[in-house]
Amino acid sequence: MSSETMKTWSYSRWKTYAQCPYKAGQQYVHGVREPSNAAMDRGSANHDMAQKYVEGTISIIPYELAKFEVQFQTVAKRDDVYCELEWGFASNWEPCDYADGWLRMRLDTFYFKSPDALHVTDYKTGRVYDENEKQLSLYALGCFIKFPSIQKIDADLWYLDHGITRASEFTRDDVPDLLDVWNARVAPMLIDTEFVPCPNQYCRNCYHSHTKHGTCIF
Numbered sequence: 264m265s266s267e268t269m270k271t272w273s274y275s276r277w278k279t280y281a282q283c284p285y286k287a288g289q290q291y292v293h294g295v296r297e298p299s300n301a302a303m304d305r306g307s308a309n310h311d312m313a314q315k316y317v318e319g320t321i322s323i324i325p326y327e328l329a330k331f332e333v334q335f336q337t338v339a340k341r342d343d344v345y346c347e348l349e350w351g352f353a354s355n356w357e358p359c360d361y362a363d364g365w366l367r368m369r370l371d372t373f374y375f376k377s378p379d380a381l382h383v384t385d386y387k388t389g390r391v392y393d394e395n396e397k398q399l400s401l402y403a404l405g406c407f408i409k410f411p412s413i414q415k416i417d418a419d420l421w422y423l424d425h426g427i428t429r430a431s432e433f434t435r436d437d438v439p440d441l442l443d444v445w446n447a448r449v450a451p452m453l454i455d456t457e458f459v460p461c462p463n464q465y466c467r468n469c470y471h472s473h474t475k476h477g478t479c480i481f
């Protein structure tokens with residue numbers, strides 16, 4: 264049995280682990296990565312188009328983003344928008360280089376609403392999952408750490424296929440609780456060496472399933 268643990272994490276790593284430790288272990292400890300598929304490619308393409316439109320590389324809103332045309336137009340007019348920034352955080356949550364991060368975070372888009380307020384947006388392709396709102400709390404925590412003057416964060420998920428927004432608000436008073444919550448969430452993942460399979464509704468499409476010639480018994 265391997266005694267390796269997961270040394271670094273991200274929201275997507277934690278989300279995968281929460282769904283199935285075996286899947287996370289295969290992908291992030293043993294390096295058995297699922298090849299890209301049509302859904303992943305579509306998500307990447309949408310992110311790429313959104314970044315290009317917000318940064319002004321393209322001037323016509325792509326069909327895939329059209330349900331958020333007004334919102335994208337508003338954001339693209341700003342001159343203080345940041346896209347696809349990569350941040351790293353050490354295990355004491357101090358900021359560090361992305362490559363050295365214990366936690367690694369990539370924010371789709373954010374801008375300063377005022378000197379003490381940020382607006383953060385994460386783009387989603389595909390179905391609406393309430394679970395995704397946890398991602399906003401992690402990104403808000405990262406923003407509060409990166410920008411000590413920020414007191415309030417409005418964070419949105421934009422479900423590009425549906426035109427649905429899920430919005431959350433955070434204040435600096437939330438930081439101690441957010442640290443406690445995220446430290447507790449990731450602690451079991453970061454000491455796990457067994458990565459036991461957890462059968463679930465996604466097994467039939469799982470790359471690691473024995474039905475797809477993977478090594479999982481399910």
Ligand code: SF4
Nearest residue numbers: 283460466469472479
């Ligand atoms: S088939 Fe199911 S139990 Fe096995 S790794 Fe995939 S998600 Fe986990």
